[in-house]
Amino acid sequence: MASDKQLVRKYGRIADQIIALESKMRALKDEDFPKKTKEFKEYLSQSNRDVDTLLIEAYALAREAARRILGLNAFKVQLIGAIVLNSGDIAQMRTGEGKTLTGLFPTYLNALTGKGVHIVTVNEYLSQRDSEINGQVFDFLGVSYGLNSANASKSEKREAYAQDITYTTNSEIGFDYLRDNMVSNFDQKVQRGLNFAIIDEADSILIDESRTPLIISGGSTIVANMYQAAYQFAKTLKTGSENDVEVDLETKQVYLTEKGMQKAKDYFSVNDLFSIENTELFHLILNALKAEFTFKEGVEYTVQNGEILLIDQFTGRIMHGRSYSDGLQQALQAKENVEIEEETATLATITYQNFYRLYAKLSGMTGTAKTEEEEFIKIYNTRVIVIPTNKPIVRKDAEDYTFGTKHASLKHLVQEVKEFHAKGNPILIGTTSVESSEQISRYLTKAGLKYEMINAKNHGREADIIARAGQKGAITLATNMAGRGTDIKLGEGVAELGGLVVFGVEHNEARRIDDQLRGRSGRQGDPGFSRFYISMEDELMIRFTSPKIRKNFLRLGDDYIKSRIFNRAVNNAQKKLEGMNFDQRKNVLDYDNIVAQQRETMYSQRDDILTTPDIELVIRRMFYTTAYELVLKYSRIVQGERTLEVNNLLSSIDGKLIPKGEFKAQDFEGLENNQIAELITKAMMKFYHGKTEGIGSEVVQKMARGIILEAFDRHWTTHLNVVSKLKSGIYLQQYAQNNPLSEYVEQATRLYNKMKVEIAEDVSDKLSKVILRDVETTNQPQQIEITDKDIDAIFAETGITREDLNPEILREKFAQLKAKVDAQDETKLKRLKVQEDILQGLVIELAKRGMPVVNNEINLNQSDVNQMIKTFGFENQEFTREQVEAKFKELAEGKTVNELFSLNVALQVLGSIADEMKKINDNNNQDDPKPGEKVGEKRSKIG
Numbered sequence: 001m002a003s004d005k006q007l008v009r010k011y012g013r014i015a016d017q018i019i020a021l022e023s024k025m026r027a028l029k030d031e032d033f034p035k036k037t038k039e040f041k042e043y044l045s046q047s048n049r050d051v052d053t054l055l056i057e058a059y060a061l062a063r064e065a066a067r068r069i070l071g072l073n074a075f076k077v078q079l080i081g082a083i084v085l086n087s088g089d090i091a092q093m094r095t096g097e098g099k100t101l102t103g104l105f106p107t108y109l110n111a112l113t114g115k116g117v118h119i120v121t122v123n124e125y126l127s128q129r130d131s132e133i134n135g136q137v138f139d140f141l142g143v144s145y146g147l148n149s150a151n152a153s154k155s156e157k158r159e160a161y162a163q164d165i166t167y168t169t170n171s172e173i174g175f176d177y178l179r180d181n182m183v184s185n186f187d188q189k190v191q192r193g194l195n196f197a198i199i200d201e202a203d204s205i206l207i208d209e210s211r212t213p214l215i216i217s218g219g220s221t222i223v224a225n226m227y228q229a230a231y232q233f234a235k236t237l238k239t240g241s242e243n244d245v246e247v248d249l250e251t252k253q254v255y256l257t258e259k260g261m262q263k264a265k266d267y268f269s270v271n272d273l274f275s276i277e278n279t280e281l282f283h284l285i286l287n288a289l290k291a292e293f294t295f296k297e298g299v300e301y302t303v304q305n306g307e308i309l310l311i312d313q314f315t316g317r318i319m320h321g322r323s324y325s326d327g328l329q330q331a332l333q334a335k336e337n338v339e340i341e342e343e344t345a346t347l348a349t350i351t352y353q354n355f356y357r358l359y360a361k362l363s364g365m366t367g368t369a370k371t372e373e374e375e376f377i378k379i380y381n382t383r384v385i386v387i388p389t390n391k392p393i394v395r396k397d398a399e400d401y402t403f404g405t406k407h408a409s410l411k412h413l414v415q416e417v418k419e420f421h422a423k424g425n426p427i428l429i430g431t432t433s434v435e436s437s438e439q440i441s442r443y444l445t446k447a448g449l450k451y452e453m454i455n456a457k458n459h460g461r462e463a464d465i466i467a468r469a470g471q472k473g474a475i476t477l478a479t480n481m482a483g484r485g486t487d488i489k490l491g492e493g494v495a496e497l498g499g500l501v502v503f504g505v506e507h508n509e510a511r512r513i514d515d516q517l518r519g520r521s522g523r524q525g526d527p528g529f530s531r532f533y534i535s536m537e538d539e540l541m542i543r544f545t546s547p548k549i550r551k552n553f554l555r556l557g558d559d560y561i562k563s564r565i566f567n568r569a570v571n572n573a574q575k576k577l578e579g580m581n582f583d584q585r586k587n588v589l590d591y592d593n594i595v596a597q598q599r600e601t602m603y604s605q606r607d608d609i610l611t612t613p614d615i616e617l618v619i620r621r622m623f624y625t626t627a628y629e630l631v632l633k634y635s636r637i638v639q640g641e642r643t644l645e646v647n648n649l650l651s652s653i654d655g656k657l658i659p660k661g662e663f664k665a666q667d668f669e670g671l672e673n674n675q676i677a678e679l680i681t682k683a684m685m686k687f688y689h690g691k692t693e694g695i696g697s698e699v700v701q702k703m704a705r706g707i708i709l710e711a712f713d714r715h716w717t718t719h720l721n722v723v724s725k726l727k728s729g730i731y732l733q734q735y736a737q738n739n740p741l742s743e744y745v746e747q748a749t750r751l752y753n754k755m756k757v758e759i760a761e762d763v764s765d766k767l768s769k770v771i772l773r774d775v776e777t778t779n780q781p782q783q784i785e786i787t788d789k790d791i792d793a794i795f796a797e798t799g800i801t802r803e804d805l806n807p808e809i810l811r812e813k814f815a816q817l818k819a820k821v822d823a824q825d826e827t828k829l830k831r832l833k834v835q836e837d838i839l840q841g842l843v844i845e846l847a848k849r850g851m852p853v854v855n856n857e858i859n860l861n862q863s864d865v866n867q868m869i870k871t872f873g874f875e876n877q878e879f880t881r882e883q884v885e886a887k888f889k890e891l892a893e894g895k896t897v898n899e900l901f902s903l904n905v906a907l908q909v910l911g912s913i914a915d916e917m918k919k920i921n922d923n924n925n926q927d928d929p930k931p932g933e934k935v936g937e938k939r940s941k942i943g
Contacts, residue, residue, distance in 0.1 A: 018060045117197075199365070205364075245289060404553035413503060452469075453477040466488060500526070502529070510577070631644065881914040
């Protein structure tokens with residue numbers, strides 16, 4: 001494999017050829033540029049034409065277009081970076097080297113194919129800014145571009161993705177992909193394929209954010225009090241000598257000890273924490289432990305307006321619209337005593353790693369990624385090529401100051417800030433967390449220093465503050481990567497003072513994050529200065545130094561040490577953490593890979609269902625799967641030979657999945673399983689066709705497609721949630737000396753295969769029960785005169801009596817009558833259907849008229865009567881029969897048969913009560929009232 005230097009020299013020669021065309025391109029008229037673009041597109045439309053053959057001329061054309069429109073003439077190093085991007089690798093270019101302009105060239109070249117190019121950024125501000133800047137050049141060149149945002153409508157998104165070039169954010173493009181695979185009509189999709197993506201701040205998106213998968217959720221599972229109970233239990237546990245839990249500071253994992261497990265059993269009154277029925281409880285306990293012992297407010301998350309908001313660990317930005325899955329979000333809500341949302345079921349999910357690997361070609365730009373090259377190669381198959389700077393770097397990176405305590409560290413930091421501030425140098429202070437930035441802000445305020453602060457709680461003006469951070473005397477306090485994508489340009493006279501001064505408070509987990517902070521200073525050959533302040537109370541030091549070393553450092557008091565040996569030790573600790581974080585991300589990917597394969601298959605089959613012109617091909621496959629599984633179900637091995645329980649098989653399908661009497665037992669003799677399944681499949685198709693005969697094919701296809709998609713999505717959602725729960729507890733397999741990943745893959749595969757069968761069986765069952773009728777909407781229904789004689793004839797033929805005139809009784813009686821009729825006797829079945837319709841109609845008519853429809857005695861208790869009074873609105877008042885009948889007519893409007901029947905019963909009951917009340921009142925009114933007694937005082941209220 002060629003080294004970076006070899007590749008830079010190779011690409012440098014290509015860049016020279018591009019620059020050599022400068023005079024030729026300058027001779028072009030403005031109107032020639034879209035003409036050249038059209039020529040390029042026509043050239044690439046021919047078969048076996050590759051964009052690489054146009055690279056030199058297309059880059060030269062785009063370079064001249066950028067010079068005319070933006071006033072920027074790309075440097076050779078920018079062209080080298082642009083060639084790296086087109087080759088499908090990561091270009092590492094330092095801050096201020098012009099990555100926005102560099103990305104323009106491969107974007108234009110690949111847009112010529114018409115297959116689409118996606119420019120992916122970390123936030124919508126950068127997407128909009130870059131589309132507005134480079135969009136002017138694309139307009140001039142004659143290629144289309146669009147901007148995709150979270151607030152865009154579906155039609156706006158579809159239009160944005162339809163352009164040659166689409167600017168979007170990393171999360172939105174992933175969510176669009178998931179949503180596209182949940183649509184019920186193929187035309188509702190917004191994306192048109194994943195051809196080529198150029199990712200800005202590639203390390204932030206492809207590495208830092210890859211630990212949090214994209215999830216679309218819906219529905220609810222566990223009630224809130226379960227989370228509260230789990231958290232209240234977690235609060236009773238102790239670490240240290242009590243030893244209820246073990247917390248691994250290096251990996252930030254927390255486990256219950258034997259003592260802790262016993263406490264859990266006692267607290268929740270269970271005998272076995274690991275039994276199947278307690279899987280959900282154990283899952284809740286684990287999340288509560290994580291929330292209590294490894295998650296800190298202001299570090300991993302923040303609380304705003306009663307809501308838990310996630311913080312990007314590497315940028316310090318709030319990740320709006322993102323939440324932890326699998327109940328961890330609810331565990332944090334219980335911890336912070338805010339409203340607990342219902343835990344949702346996962347409808348669709350994908351990791352960033354598996355999403356971006358779907359692209360035919362992937363590349364990216366960043367200022368720091370070389371230290372993570374191994375991960376880029378292993379996961380994305382992309383190298384990280386370091387592009388030399390246009391001008392030499394003259395920034396001074398001073399040695400770290402290491403203190404015993406945080407207080408001593410910050411006291412000295414403020415003193416050095418004052419010294420540089422007095423000279424007029426702009427100062428940028430980078431922190432690792434919101435908590436740390438707020439702590440430093442208090443020191444700065446106490447020292448009387450004015451400053452601007454950006455963190456997860458205050459990032460609305462991020463880009464604006466960062467852009468002014470290079471002005472004379474400016475002090476900016478920011479979480480480590482705030483303002484990425486926006487250059488800090490030095491104000492007038494600042495270079496003469498020594499440029500921008502950068503202080504880092506604590507080292508970050510990854511060396512590249514430290515490098516990014518330093519890289520804010522010294523852009524394009526500017527002078528600058530950087531230094532890191534470390535204390536033994538920093539998280540990195542606590543995790544990777546012994547208590548003895550930390551204790552020895554306390555002897556320093558307010559003093560510090562400068563030691564290259566110690567700096568190397570810190571560097572090694574960061575390397576170890578980088579390896580651990582890589583292993584964690586790789587572990588996430590390893591577990592997601594099996595689901596990713598399943599997801600790609602499911603989404604591909606789902607697209608087939610949406611687009612196939614003949615849905616019966618899909619139906620037949622599902623019928624065959626169902627038939628084959630039934631054959632296996634009723635097969636037995638007897639004395640080493642397979643025996644089919646034919647009678648049991650036939651009773652399970654006869655008249656249910658196939659026409660009644662279709663097969664006899666001897667029809668299956670001597671046949672193999674697949675042959676029997678094929679015969680049953682043909683019969684199932686025959687049964688289905690009989691159900692849909694005479695109906696327009698378009699109606700049938702739409703109905704069948706809907707049933708299949710509903711089953712597909714419902715079972716896939718269930719599968720995702722089952723494997724998610726499986727993953728959360730699979731680590732317990734290691735105690736049985738099993739490989740958790742291997743066990744997970746095996747069980748997830750078994751669950752997937754089971755799901756596929758269940759989908760087929762579900763669809764087969766629903767399609768076998770479907771009844772469609774062609775409704776002629778233009779014809780008025782025929783009026784038929786029914787006489788008492790007709791009703792008596794029906795009673796005589798069916799054995800039904802007047803006492804059976806009840807909707808439910810009639811439905812049950814006719815179901816029994818139909819069951820006795822041969823399924824092939826359509827005439828008899830239709831006659832019974834007409835007779836049932838007539839009698840049900842009679843019930844409705846009698847109910848509408850307020851007449852009793854049954855002679856059966858109905859047993860009612862006081863509660864039933866009270867409910868009737870409440871329904872009629874007569875609570876705590878007297879009523880008359882006239883009022884009851886008037887209310888009945890009002891309530892009867894638009895009611896179903898069953899509702900009318902219930903109202904009719906209430907009419908009879910309340911009418912009788914009203915009659916009795918009238919009698920009582922008449923009797924009471926015959927007596928003269930006693931002195932001081934009000935008329936009607938003896939009356940009792942009903943209800």
